[in-house]
Amino acid sequence: MPGSARRPGRVRGLRVLSGVLAVALLATGGVLFAEGRQLRDTPATANRALTDSEATTRVTGDVSSALAKVFSYSPQATAATRKAAEQLLAGKALEQYAALFGQVEKQAADQELTLTSQAVRAGVTRMGGDSAHLLVFLDQVYERRGKATTTAAAQLSVTARLRGGHWKIVEITSR
Numbered sequence: 001m002p003g004s005a006r007r008p009g010r011v012r013g014l015r016v017l018s019g020v021l022a023v024a025l026l027a028t029g030g031v032l033f034a035e036g037r038q039l040r041d042t043p044a045t046a047n048r049a050l051t052d053s054e055a056t057t058r059v060t061g062d063v064s065s066a067l068a069k070v071f072s073y074s075p076q077a078t079a080a081t082r083k084a085a086e087q088l089l090a091g092k093a094l095e096q097y098a099a100l101f102g103q104v105e106k107q108a109a110d111q112e113l114t115l116t117s118q119a120v121r122a123g124v125t126r127m128g129g130d131s132a133h134l135l136v137f138l139d140q141v142y143e144r145r146g147k148a149t150t151t152a153a154a155q156l157s158v159t160a161r162l163r164g165g166h167w168k169i170v171e172i173t174s175r
Helices: 002-040 053-070 078-088 091-111
Strands: 113-128 131-144 150-163 166-174
Touching (some): 078 091, 091 113, 091 166
Antiparallel strands (some): 150 166
16 A cells, blocks of 8 residues: 555645746736737827827817918908917917917908918827827918919928817927
């Protein structure tokens, strides 16, 4: 019966070894899970501009349209431009616009100045939650009575916020 005395020890050794292997596998699985999560949760994957083409297209369209409306006016229609700005701009952008547009209204009337703006390129650089940052290139055409038409380009950095289902421009910086 010497073989039967060794069996319980061998069985116990196998059980201990199995337990150690199970703990090692669980620990390795936990570490791999944590590492995998860090790879998925990078700043690039948190940037919806890179992952949500539908939302990116919508904010680009809304902001481009808004900029065309608030940066286009004629001597007879500055009130309509001001009203559009009040609906499409908010925060710092609206404050800056209101401060400058009073001067623009006077110039537009005195010089019979018409400005037409159109976004020719716009791209979302960052988007998350209800905020988006864009880079927008505008073509602007200036027409004055008795003078040749002038074309200029503008490059703007824009921050927009989603409010009430619509993107409003809250900050504009000329580049």
